[in-house]
Amino acid sequence: MSQMKHIDNTPSTPDHLLLPLLSRQISIGGTHVSAALKRRGDGVLGLDNFNDYYDPYLKRARQALLERTGVYIVEGDINDVALLNKLFDIVPFTHVMHLAAQAGVRYAMENPSSYVHSNIAGLVSLLEVCKSSNPQPAIVWASSSSVYGLNTKVPFSEKDMTDQPASLYAATKKAGEEIAHTYNHIYGLSLTGLRFFTVYGPWGRPDMAYFFFSRDILKGKSIPIFEASNHGTVARDFTYIDDIVKGCLGALDTAEKSTGSGGKKKGTAQLRVYNLGNTSPVPVSDLVSILERLLKVKAKRMIMKLPRNGDVQFTHANISLAQRELGYKPTTDLQTGLKKFVQWYLSYYSNGKKSAQ
Ligand SMILES: NC(=O)c1ccc[n+]([C@@H]2O[C@H](COP(=O)([O-])OP(=O)(O)OC[C@H]3O[C@@H](n4cnc5c(N)ncnc54)[C@H](O)[C@@H]3O)[C@@H](O)[C@H]2O)c1
Numbered sequence: 015m016s017q018m019k020h021i022d023n024t025p026s027t028p029d030h031l032l033l034p035l036l037s038r039q040i041s042i043g044g045t046h047v048s049a050a051l052k053r054r055g056d057g058v059l060g061l062d063n064f065n066d067y068y069d070p071y072l073k074r075a076r077q078a079l080l081e082r083t084g085v086y087i088v089e090g091d092i093n094d095v096a097l098l099n100k101l102f103d104i105v106p107f108t109h110v111m112h113l114a115a116q117a118g119v120r121y122a123m124e125n126p127s128s129y130v131h132s133n134i135a136g137l138v139s140l141l142e143v144c145k146s147s148n149p150q151p152a153i154v155w156a157s158s159s160s161v162y163g164l165n166t167k168v169p170f171s172e173k174d175m176t177d178q179p180a181s182l183y184a185a186t187k188k189a190g191e192e193i194a195h196t197y198n199h200i201y202g203l204s205l206t207g208l209r210f211f212t213v214y215g216p217w218g219r220p221d222m223a224y225f226f227f228s229r230d231i232l233k234g235k236s237i238p239i240f241e242a243s244n245h246g247t248v249a250r251d252f253t254y255i256d257d258i259v260k261g262c263l264g265a266l267d268t269a270e271k272s273t274g275s276g277g278k279k280k281g282t283a284q285l286r287v288y289n290l291g292n293t294s295p296v297p298v299s300d301l302v303s304i305l306e307r308l309l310k311v312k313a314k315r316m317i318m319k320l321p322r323n324g325d326v327q328f329t330h331a332n333i334s335l336a337q338r339e340l341g342y343k344p345t346t347d348l349q350t351g352l353k354k355f356v357q358w359y360l361s362y363y364s365n366g367k368k369s370a371q
C-alpha cells in the first residue's frame with residue numbers, strides 16, 4: 015500500500031465544491047463514473063489512496079485526466095476516519111459512489127491482508143462516517159460477480175446462492191454485502207450494491223487478462239489461457255465500461271428517487287443488489303482471437319489447466335432486475351469494446367507513457 019496523506023497535506027478544497035450544487039457526490043475510485051457525473055453537472059469530489067497494486071503512472075494519468083475536467087481527487091485511504099469526517103464536514107455529500115477496493119481474484123493468494131484492509135475494514139470505516147453524517151448520503155458501492163463463486167447455475171440472478179466464494183476477494187465482496195445489510199438494518203442507510211461482471215475498456219486495469227494479454231501479444235510473449243479440467247468452456251460475461259457507467263448513474267439516480275437526500279427513518283431506506291453484466295459470455299480463447307485481429311499480431315497461446323487460483327469457470331449475468339429498476343441496457347459487444355480499448359492502449363503507450371506492469 016502506498017503512503018497516506020493527511021488532510022493537512024492536501025490542497026484546500028476548491029471553491030466550486032462549496033457552492034450550492036444540484037447534487038454533491040463523493041466518488042471513491044472510479045475515474046469513468048466521476049467524469050460522467052461531472053459532465054452532466056453534478057458536483058464531484060474524488061478520493062483515492064493511489065496504492066501501488068498496479069502501475070502508479072496510470073493512476074496518476076487518470077487523476078490528471080479527471081482534474082482537467084474539474085474533478086479534484088483527495089489522496090487518502092477510506093480507513094482514515096479523521097480524513098473522511100473532515101471531508102463530510104466540509105461538503106454535505108448527498109451520495110457516495112464507492113468503487114475503491116483491492117480488486118483482482120488471483121492476487122488474493124499473494125496479499126490477503128490488503129483485501130481485508132480495503133474491502134472489509136475500509137468499507138466499515140466509510141459506513142461509520144456515512145451513518146453519522148447529516149444528511150445521510152445514499153451509498154452505491156461495487157460488489158462483484160465473483161460472489162456467485164462455485165454456483166454453476168447460469169445465468170446468475172440476484173436471488174441465487176452466494177455462499178460458496180472461490181477466492182478471498184469474492185469472500186470480502188460477499189462480506190461487504192452482509193455488512194451493508196447491517197448498516198441498513200440498524201442505521202437506515204440507503205445502500206445499493208452493484209455486482210459488476212469483468213469490466214474492460216480504456217484506462218482499465220493492467221492486472222486484468224484483456225489488458226496484459228494485449229501487452230504480451232504485442233511483445234511476442236506467450237499468454238497462458240486457462241482451460242477447465244472438465245473440458246468445459248472458460249468464459250466471462252465481459253462488460254464494457256461505458257455500459258457500467260450508465261448502470262452506476264442509474265443506481266445513483268434511483269437511490270435519490272427512493273430515499274431523497276438522506277435523513278431516513280430507520281427501516282425505510284433501500285437495500286438492493288443488482289447484476290451489471292452484458293448477458294453474452296465469451297470464451298477467453300475468443301477474447302484472444304479478437305485481440306489478435308485488432309492488434310494484427312498472432313498470439314503465442316499457452317493452454318494451461320485452470321489452476322485452483324480463485325478463478326471460476328463461467329460467468330453470465332441475468333440483468334432483468336437492473337433493466338427494470340435502473341433502466342440498465344448494455345449496448346457494447348466485446349468486439350466493439352475491445353476495438354476502443356486497443357485504440358486507447360496503442361495511443362496511450364505510444365505517447366511515451368511508462369509501460370504497463
Ligand atoms: N474491473 C472489474 O472487472 C470489476 C468487476 C467486478 C467488481 N469490480 C469492483 O469495482 C470496483 C472498481 O474496480 P476497478 O477495476 O476500477 O479497480 P481499480 O483497482 O482500478 O480501482 C479501485 C481504486 O480504489 C483505490 N483504492 C483501493 N483501496 C483503497 C483504499 N483503501 N482507500 C482509498 N482508495 C483505495 C485504488 O487506488 C484504485 O484507484 C472495485 O470495487 C472492484 O472490486 C471490478
Ligand SMILES: O=C(O)[C@H]1O[C@H](OP(=O)(O)OP(=O)(O)OC[C@H]2O[C@@H](n3ccc(=O)[nH]c3=O)[C@H](O)[C@@H]2O)[C@H](O)[C@@H](O)[C@@H]1O
Pocket residue numbers: 117118119157158159160161210211212213221222223224237238239240248249250298325327
Ligand atoms: O467479474 C468480477 O467480479 C471480477 O472480474 C474480474 O475478474 P476476472 O473475470 O477473473 O478477470 P480477469 O482476471 O481479467 O480474467 C478473465 C478471464 O481470463 C482468464 N485468464 C486470466 C489470466 C490468465 O493468465 N489466463 C487466463 O486464461 C481467467 O480465468 C478469466 O476467465 C476482475 O479482475 C475482478 O476484480 C472482478 O471482481
